[in-house]
Amino acid sequence: MNRAQMNLPALAVALLVVTAVAVVSFGMADRAFVSADRDADERRVAVALSERLVGAETPLTARPNVLDADELDGMDAERLRSLFPVVDERDVRVRLGNRTLAESGDPTGGTAVRRIVLVEDREEVSLTPDLSADEPTVTLPRRSPRARLAIDPPEETTVTVVRANDRVVLRNASGLSGAFEVRLSEFETTALTFESEGDLSAESVEVTYYPAETRKELLAVTVDA
Template identity: 45%
Template sequence: MNGTRAQANLLSLAVALTALVSAATLGLVVADGALAGADRDPGDRRVAGVAAERLVSAEATTVRENVLDGEAVAELSPAALDSLAPPTANRSVRVQLGGETLVERGDPTGATVERVVLVAERTTRSRSVAVDNGDDLTLPRRTDRVELTFAAGSTVETVRVNGRIVLHDPGGLAGQFVVEPSRDETTTLGFEGGTAQVGIESTPLRTEKATLRVTVDD
């Protein structure tokens, strides 16, 4: 009787050990799979994050931090993206802005990083004004390029941009000039020394909010 009970106990112990080993092995396999998946996903996410960060900060694609240059990103190519963010090289990648796909290589289904950005598009504003000595003219929108055309007979000697002298001719400014104000502040033109009829053409930036999406896959 005791021998039978001992055999039964040994059998139960063996079954329990087998179950424990199986469960442990299964746990290791599941953990291994989870870790492998986790390793892949953060890798894709890191690369997508690097690409998104470069796109919203690089001089080649922005007019200032987090303000994309609409014309520049519209011409973005896979090679240009790889140059900006080398970790994307040899990977499937997709860059979308709003509802438009800017770059697509392969069929990426990995991690996606999103950034809310402003997209700047250049517009043109033109007008002709009569100015006199001491006159100031503030442009309604920020711009980094202003073209001034002084008509014949101009006696204006000096033009200032936000107090800084950018043009000067003691004999009177005549003809066409381009000045480049800071795009980070409103532009005020100051005229000194005489009178003139001046054509003013500026290229202000109009911005709209959009979502930048970068998807990367091995």
């Protein structure tokens, strides 16, 4: 047996090793590409969902980047998918602080995107202002988007106009009596002025308004493709 013949088995083994390494390398590269694509898709959806959750177009916000606490109470996986089709069939979890707002599937891994947001709570506050002064005006202590007025003037008095700052919100020449809801500006303090024929008493009007309290929270969106 010559030297060339003796080297044939070694060459065969070397080729086998090279082939095996190449197959493993291609497999690892393929898995790396698949993993990279999946991670990129997860991040794309997580970022898109986090942005849309606090956008101006969603019913979940009072204004951009300010979540409405009342709207969040009705959030679940079904509503999440309905409002935000970008979720599709992926496993998703949305948390606000230490509270899970919605979870679909089993997002045990995946990609998480976090952002600081404001959460707005509104409470109902009622007051009965003393309108017996020469200029019957009540200033609401905090900004409110609306107010409910229960007007019950004395028999000899007729309330004809109600102004919010300089804007007429109610007018009736024959008299205003009963319950009314008026829209107010959220961006300025409101002074309600009552114009009447005759004197108003301290019990003539009850004003109910809805001041806002805001707090910072951490919104976390996890997407697992």
